[in-house]
Amino acid sequence: xxxxxxxxxxxxxxxxxxxxxxxxxxxxxxxxxxxxxxxxxxxxxxxxxxxxxxxxxxxxxxxxxxxxxxxxxxxxxxxxxxxxxxxxxxxxxxxxxxxxxxxxxxxxxxxxxxxxxxxxxxxxxxxxxxxxxxxxxxxxxxxxxxxxxxxxxxxxxxxxxxxxxxxxxxxxxxxxxxxxxxxxxxxxxxxxxxxxxxxxxxxxxxxxxxxxxxxxxxxxxxxxxxxxxxxxxxxxxxxxxxxxxxxxxxxxxxxxxxxxxxxxxxxxxxxxxxxxxxxxxxxxxxxxxxxxxxxxxxxxxxxxxxxxxxxxxxxxxxxxxxxxxxxxxxxxxxxxxxxxxxxxxxxxxxx
Amino acid sequence: xxxxxxxxxxxxxxxxxxxxxxxxxxxxxxxxxxxxxxxxxxxxxxxxxxxxxxxxxxxxxxxxxxxxxxxxxxxxxxxxxxxxxxxxxxxxxxxxxxxxxxxxxxxxxxxxxxxxxxxxxxxxxxxxxxxxxxxxxxxxxxxxxxxxxxxxxxxxxxxxxxxxxxxxxxxxxxxxxxxxxxxxxxxxxxxxxxxxxxxxxxxxxxxxxxxxxxxxxxxxxxxxxxxxxxxxxxxxxxxxxxxxxxxxxxxxxxxxxxxxxxxxxxxxxxxxxxxxxxxxxxxxxxxxxxxxxxxxxxxxxxxxxxxxxxxxxxxxxxxxxxxxxxxxxxxxxxxxxxxxxxxxxxxxxxxxxxxxxxxxxxxxxxxxxxxxxxxxxxxxxxxxxxxxxxxxxxxxx
Amino acid sequence: xxxxxxxxxxxxxxxxxxxxxxxxxxxxxxxxxxxxxxxxxxxxxxxxxxxxxxxxxxxxxxxxxxxxxxxxxxxxxxxxxxxxx
Numbered sequence: 001x002x003x004x005x006x007x008x009x010x011x012x013x014x015x016x017x018x019x020x021x022x023x024x025x026x027x028x029x030x031x032x033x034x035x036x037x038x039x040x041x042x043x044x045x046x047x048x049x050x051x052x053x054x055x056x057x058x059x060x061x062x063x064x065x066x067x068x069x070x071x072x073x074x075x076x077x078x079x080x081x082x083x084x085x086x087x088x089x090x091x092x093x094x095x096x097x098x099x100x101x102x103x104x105x106x107x108x109x110x111x112x113x114x115x116x117x118x119x120x121x122x123x124x125x126x127x128x129x130x131x132x133x134x135x136x137x138x139x140x141x142x143x144x145x146x147x148x149x150x151x152x153x154x155x156x157x158x159x160x161x162x163x164x165x166x167x168x169x170x171x172x173x174x175x176x177x178x179x180x181x182x183x184x185x186x187x188x189x190x191x192x193x194x195x196x197x198x199x200x201x202x203x204x205x206x207x208x209x210x211x212x213x214x215x216x217x218x219x220x221x222x223x224x225x226x227x228x229x230x231x232x233x234x235x236x237x238x239x240x241x242x243x244x245x246x247x248x249x250x251x252x253x254x255x256x257x258x259x260x261x262x263x264x265x266x267x268x269x270x271x272x273x274x275x276x277x278x279x280x281x282x283x284x285x286x287x288x289x290x291x292x293x294x295x296x297x298x299x300x301x302x303x304x305x306x307x308x309x310x311x312x313x314x315x316x317x318x319x320x321x322x323x324x325x326x327x328x329x330x331x332x333x334x335x336x337x338x339x340x341x342x343x344x345x346x347x348x349x350x351x
Numbered sequence: 352x353x354x355x356x357x358x359x360x361x362x363x364x365x366x367x368x369x370x371x372x373x374x375x376x377x378x379x380x381x382x383x384x385x386x387x388x389x390x391x392x393x394x395x396x397x398x399x400x401x402x403x404x405x406x407x408x409x410x411x412x413x414x415x416x417x418x419x420x421x422x423x424x425x426x427x428x429x430x431x432x433x434x435x436x437x438x439x440x441x442x443x444x445x446x447x448x449x450x451x452x453x454x455x456x457x458x459x460x461x462x463x464x465x466x467x468x469x470x471x472x473x474x475x476x477x478x479x480x481x482x483x484x485x486x487x488x489x490x491x492x493x494x495x496x497x498x499x500x501x502x503x504x505x506x507x508x509x510x511x512x513x514x515x516x517x518x519x520x521x522x523x524x525x526x527x528x529x530x531x532x533x534x535x536x537x538x539x540x541x542x543x544x545x546x547x548x549x550x551x552x553x554x555x556x557x558x559x560x561x562x563x564x565x566x567x568x569x570x571x572x573x574x575x576x577x578x579x580x581x582x583x584x585x586x587x588x589x590x591x592x593x594x595x596x597x598x599x600x601x602x603x604x605x606x607x608x609x610x611x612x613x614x615x616x617x618x619x620x621x622x623x624x625x626x627x628x629x630x631x632x633x634x635x636x637x638x639x640x641x642x643x644x645x646x647x648x649x650x651x652x653x654x655x656x657x658x659x660x661x662x663x664x665x666x667x668x669x670x671x672x673x674x675x676x677x678x679x680x681x682x683x684x685x686x687x688x689x690x691x692x693x694x695x696x697x698x699x700x701x702x703x704x705x706x707x708x709x710x711x712x713x714x715x716x717x718x719x720x721x722x723x724x725x726x727x728x729x730x731x732x733x734x735x736x737x738x739x740x741x742x743x744x745x746x747x748x
Numbered sequence: 749x750x751x752x753x754x755x756x757x758x759x760x761x762x763x764x765x766x767x768x769x770x771x772x773x774x775x776x777x778x779x780x781x782x783x784x785x786x787x788x789x790x791x792x793x794x795x796x797x798x799x800x801x802x803x804x805x806x807x808x809x810x811x812x813x814x815x816x817x818x819x820x821x822x823x824x825x826x827x828x829x830x831x832x833x
Contacts, residue, residue, distance in 0.1 A: 002524070049767070049768050050786050052767075053764070053765040053766060053767055053768075054765055054790075081602070086483060086485065087483060088484075088505070093541075096541065096544075096545065097459075097462070097463060097466060097541055098466075100463070100540055100541060100544045101463065101466060101467065104393055105392060105393045105394060105540065105544050105547075106393070107797055107800060107801040108544050108545075108547070108548040108797065109548055109763070109793060109794045109797045110545065110548040110549045110790060110793050110794070111790055111793075111794060113541075113544070113545035113548055113549070114545075114549075114607055114608050114734060114790060115607075116545070117455065117505070117507045117733075117734050117735060118455070118484065118505035118506075118507075119505060119506040119507055119733070119734070119735040119737060120607075120734075120735060122506075122602075122735065123602065123607065123734070123735025123736050123737065124607070124735075126602040126604045126735075126736055127604050127605075127606075127607070127736065129604075130604045131602060131604060132601055132602055132603065132604050132615075132616070132619065133601065133602065134600040134601065134602075135506070135600065135601070135602035135735075135736070135737055136504065136506065136513055136517070136600070137504065137505050137506050137735075138502055138503065138504055138505075139454075139457075139483070139484040139485055139503050139504070139505040140484075140485035140488065140501075140502045140503040141483060141485035141486060141489070143485075143502065144485065147502040147503075147517075150500075151517050151520060154520040154521070154523075154524045154526070155520065157524055158520065158523055158524060178470075179469045179470075179476075179479050180479065182469055182470065182476055182479070183469075183476045183477075183479040183480060185479075185480065231500070231526075232500060232501075232502075233498070233499070233500065233501070234450075234488075234489050234492045234493070234497070234498075234501035235492070235493065235496075235498065237498075296483075296485075341489060342485075342489075548793065548797070549793065550793065550796070550809075550810050606788075606789075607790065608790070609789060
């Protein structure tokens, strides 16, 4: 018999004031910018000065979001850590690469190199918490967070561990944003105002952030929801079959799903996938990327939104619901993809 | 627990382009540590590396990839090794195959080449997106049409051991019936200069576990194992090469890069793996050590080995003097060697060793030794405190 | 020597990202590692490059740094003796 997996703590640092205040308080939908800046907490309230001096934004966001999520779950030390990041520690990678190229491989110092490795966030969280358990980092584009979530959930299901800290984190740099715009990953500025339902052009409104969660085999008074299943594919020939198989392995029909949280992002390359999925599902659809922007681990923000909807039993109009939500929300399906690749499904259930 | 077995493998490293070529070099004691030829670096004359001498265009040509597609070297090496590992699968099996691949650099070789050109060179822009590690994994998956769950792990020098563990979870939970696991990393200026800035690169062939070791040789390579449940392997009549019987992943939570003098993380990873394998330390017949030949690793690992095995340390060696340290690929490269050691009943030698480290007084096996091998323990440790151990065991029907 | 000491303090604060430390607050006789400023082995490598880049002093073995980097003063003395630029 496999163990059930509960979400007992969460924290999102995003382009919205999600770190302070209640769920979706003081939200400001920004339709003018093609890159949404993240609202950063005061890191020094959480990290001591000697430790913080070398940390990049991704590390700081990751540590602070972790501590907040653990605090909420009343858990001091998780048994394992799993982090997903699409681009890793871009700030330090870029710093070291520039140093290599600009100085013709001379006079290089190691600090940026050490911190450029993709497991820096998970490693620094472990160091900060003194967590000696299993420590994984996944770097898998738009399914980086799903990979971390899936692996931690499997370890709990199998009884290898009883709880885990799981998160998705990404940071940007000015140069990275500039070249992403050149490569049509980010929409051109002049196309503003932006809307996730307007997918005439390639690219997305981009952002960054960190969303962390505490998974446990035990429910408590803070429990948001139960994580029933996670699946993802590199390449999906038929989105309908992918969703159908996922639901049937969870003994559910299409009509058992009460809400679908769609990662619709206004990217013309993603339109077909989102259209197919949303047409197939007859339930109410909700959206989140108009609030968070899109980035490789934006679905971790979506996961945070779905957790909150399930615990509160309330669907804020800010999530732009299409259709009338059913009286009681029991099953929530989260669907995401990027550039037609890395399609993912997460099933959350009310407890 | 349903045993997890290895039914096929593939590899490319500086000592060979296939499993049998690698075995030949190991048996003959032929390392391949040289100066850089393919990669242009001002450090060329200061360091020695385990470089694969096939150029990118040769690799692409032999894989039937248009050289103008300019795949990253990480992707090319990965495709090469994966091809050997899944050669026996049918098209349908590939469609439902899972893939967990590890890398530390992904497409960095292209990024460092074109970094400042993106604004003016439109052609080069396709390398912007494929810089990301996940995209390199997708390039490998797409080459074969791998249709199951695909993901990428990056935990520095322990990456592919952890990719292997993620694969076992996918099998143990029944999410997949077969998964290809391992890693790929190519040499690039970024990595070479990074390790050079840490002052841990040797200007000569590396000397794992030697008192006067001077640092590591970087290498490049890719290796993958096809793993499945025993039940699945038997049902399909596949030859079982070995059992993946134990695994342990811990974080030392001691320092950003260094290992502790007490070898806490390494000892914990080995203890965890031995426990999962349900064996005792004295059942281990051979340790394929991490043995990078840096001051810090070899000391810390030696202390950890002493802590686990006391005065009865089994035969051990580091094969990094043959191949160099292949970073994210190291654990899967050495997983292949561990399985070969069981198959061939040999302990591979640790090259260039002269004198033991005084504090721990451990002498690795320095010559090829023939003996029956039932259990091999393989270590991999990395930056960020990541410590991983795998145990491979002889398959008994 | 005093000028060099001040220069070193400034360069160290900058190179090691000592955000909360003002150069003038550093005691040139206090230990850089361990108790004093609390620097670690990564900082030592940063200081080795600082010696090379700014003063033309190249250390082949990081262990040589232990004595040289005991305090700002020992660093200044070593630099005065060995600098090539």
